[in-house]
Amino acid sequence: MRLLVKYANRLLCQTAAPVPLRQKASAAATGSLKLATSAQTEPERVNKQDSPLTDTFGRHHTYLRISLTERCNLRCDYCMPADGVPLQPKANLLTTEEIIRLARIFVKQGVRKIRLTGGEPTVRRDIVDMVAEMKALPQLEHVGITTNGLVLTRLLLPLQRAGLDSLNISLDTLKKDRFEKITRRKGWERVIAGIDLAVQLGYRPKVNCVLMRNFNEDEVCDFVEFTRDRPVDVRFIEYMPFSGNKWHTDRLISFKETVELIRRQWPEFEALPNGPNDTSKAFAVPGFKGQVGFITSMTEHFCGSCNRLRLTADGNIKVCLFGNKEFSLRDAMRSDVSEEDLVDLIGAAVRRKKRQHAGMLNLSQMENRPMILIGG
Numbered sequence: 001m002r003l004l005v006k007y008a009n010r011l012l013c014q015t016a017a018p019v020p021l022r023q024k025a026s027a028a029a030t031g032s033l034k035l036a037t038s039a040q041t042e043p044e045r046v047n048k049q050d051s052p053l054t055d056t057f058g059r060h061h062t063y064l065r066i067s068l069t070e071r072c073n074l075r076c077d078y079c080m081p082a083d084g085v086p087l088q089p090k091a092n093l094l095t096t097e098e099i100i101r102l103a104r105i106f107v108k109q110g111v112r113k114i115r116l117t118g119g120e121p122t123v124r125r126d127i128v129d130m131v132a133e134m135k136a137l138p139q140l141e142h143v144g145i146t147t148n149g150l151v152l153t154r155l156l157l158p159l160q161r162a163g164l165d166s167l168n169i170s171l172d173t174l175k176k177d178r179f180e181k182i183t184r185r186k187g188w189e190r191v192i193a194g195i196d197l198a199v200q201l202g203y204r205p206k207v208n209c210v211l212m213r214n215f216n217e218d219e220v221c222d223f224v225e226f227t228r229d230r231p232v233d234v235r236f237i238e239y240m241p242f243s244g245n246k247w248h249t250d251r252l253i254s255f256k257e258t259v260e261l262i263r264r265q266w267p268e269f270e271a272l273p274n275g276p277n278d279t280s281k282a283f284a285v286p287g288f289k290g291q292v293g294f295i296t297s298m299t300e301h302f303c304g305s306c307n308r309l310r311l312t313a314d315g316n317i318k319v320c321l322f323g324n325k326e327f328s329l330r331d332a333m334r335s336d337v338s339e340e341d342l343v344d345l346i347g348a349a350v351r352r353k354k355r356q357h358a359g360m361l362n363l364s365q366m367e368n369r370p371m372i373l374i375g376g
Contacts, residue, residue: 051109051110052109052343052344052346052347052350053106053109053110053111053309053346053347053350054350055319055350055351055353056351056353057304057353057355059304059305059306059307059353060110060307061110061111061306061307061308061309061350062110062111062112062113062277062307063111063112063113063114063115063277063307063308063309064103064106064111064113064114064115064308064309064310064311065114065115065116065117065146065308065309065310065311066099066102066103066114066115066116066117066310066311067117067118067119067121067310067311067312067313068099068116068117068118068119068121068124068127068130068313069093069118069119069120069121069123069124069313070085070087070088070093070118070119070313070314071087071118071119071120071123072118072119072120072123072148073120073123073148073150073185074120074148074150074183074184074185074187088313088314092314092330093313093314093315094311094313094314094315094330096126096129096130098315098330098333099130099311100130100133100134101333102311102315102329102333102342103134103137103140104137105339105342105343105346106309106346107137107138107139107140108139109343109346111140111309112139112140112141112142113140113141113142113143113144114134114140114142114143114144115143115144115145115146115168116130116131116134116143116144116145116146117145117146118146118313119313120147120148120150121145121146121147122145122147122150122151122152122155127145127155127159128155128158128159128162129162131143131145131159131162131163131164132162132163134163135162135163142165142166143163143164143165144164144165144166144167144168145159145164145166145167145168146167146168146169146170146208147167147168147169147170148169148170148171148183148191149169149170149171149190149191149194149195150187150190150191150194151190151194152167152169152190152191152193152194152195152197152198153190153193153194153197156194156197156198156201157201160201160203166203166204166205166206167198167203167205167206168205168206168207168208169191169194169195169198169205169206169207169208170207170208170209171191171195171207171208171209172209172210172215172216173188173216173219174219174222174223174226175188175219176188176189178216179191182215182216195207195230195232196230199230199231199232204231204232204233204290205232205233206232206233206234206235206293207223207226207232207233207234207235208235208237209223209234209235209236209237210237210239211236211237211238211239211253211258212239212251212252212253213250213251213252213253214251215251217253217261220236220258220261220262221261221262221265223236223292224262224265224266224269224285224288224292226290227284227285227288227289227290227291227292228285228288228289228290229289230289230290231289231290232290233280233282233290233291233292233293234290234291234292234293235280235292235293235294235295236255236258236292236293236294236295237295237297238252238253238254238255238294238295238296238297238298238299239251239252239253239298252298252299254296254298254299255281255294255296255299256299258294259283259294262283262292266285268285268286269283269284269285269292270283270284270285270286271283272284272291276305277305277306277307279295279297279308280293280294280295281293281294281295281296303320303355304355306320309350311329312326314328314330315328315329315330315331315333316328316329316330317329317346317349319349319350319352319353320353320354325352327345327348327349329342329345329346332345
C-alpha cells in the first residue's frame, strides 16, 4: 500500500485529477490525493461486495476495448490529422504480457466482452496469438476486433481458428477512387474481399461508415443496397470531434436526416429491437439479408446505458471516449503494485465517470487525443 501511495501521482496523466486510494493509506497521504476541485471528504471505498466496474450512476461495465497499437496502415483524414501524429516510443506502450495481465484482471472483475482495436490491430504480429490468449481467459464470453480490413484475406482464417467471435470493418465508401482519397492509400478491393470472406466463414460483420457532408452522404443508399444480398450490419456513425480532425457542425449528418434520406427510396425501412447496451439503433429494409444501424453519439447520445471502458495502447484507462481524463495502469504495473491495488485504481477511475459527455459543441472545444491514439 505504501508503494501505491508513493507512486499515485505518477499514475495519472497530466489531464487527470488525482484518484482517491484505499482507506488504509495514512491520513496525510490520503489528504494529498483528494480531488483538487472538491472540499468534501474523500469518498468511502466501494464495499467488497460491490463491483469496481460499477460507477456512481449504477452503470456496470462489462465491455472493454483494448487498443493494441497506435500505428495504422491507412491515413483516414477524419481519424488522423493530415500531418500525422507523434508516435510514442515502443517502451511507452503496453507489452503483450501487460495487455493479457490487465485483460485477466478486468475479466475477473466482470468484463465479459473484449474488442481489440488500434490504430490498426492487425499490424501487431502477435494478433492471432493474442486472440487465442484472450479466448483462454475464464468467464470471457466474446472477443472481437475492429479493423480496416486490408489484410483480412490473409489473417481472418487464422483469427477464426484462434477463436475470434466477431469483427467490425471500417469502410467509408463503396467507390475505389474515393477510398484512396479518404485513406490516402490503395486497397479498396482487399477490404471488399475481406468482407465477403468474413461472410463466407460464417461471420455477420459490422461495416462502420462515418458519414460526413460533402464527403460520402451521396452513398447512403448505396450502403443500404449493400445489405440486400449480404448478411452484414452497415452502421452509419455520426461525425465526432477529436483533436486534429477539423470537426464542424456543418459536416455532421444527423441520424434523423439519414433515415429520411433512406426512406425516400425505401419507405418500408423499419426500426428493429435493440439490446439494453446497444450503441447502434437497428433498422432494416424488409427482405434484405443485412441490416443498417445508426451510432448517434452527437445528436442522441446513449450515455445512460454505456457499459464500455477503454484501454489505450500506452496503458491508460479511459472511462469515456470523449473524456480527457485518463489514468495510467501501465505506470502502476511497472511500479510493482499488487493486483488488489490495480483493481482499486480501476474502480476509482470508473467512479469518476460522468453521467454523460459534454455535448457536441462543447466537445469540439475540448482537448482530447486524436481517434487513432484512443482506439476505435
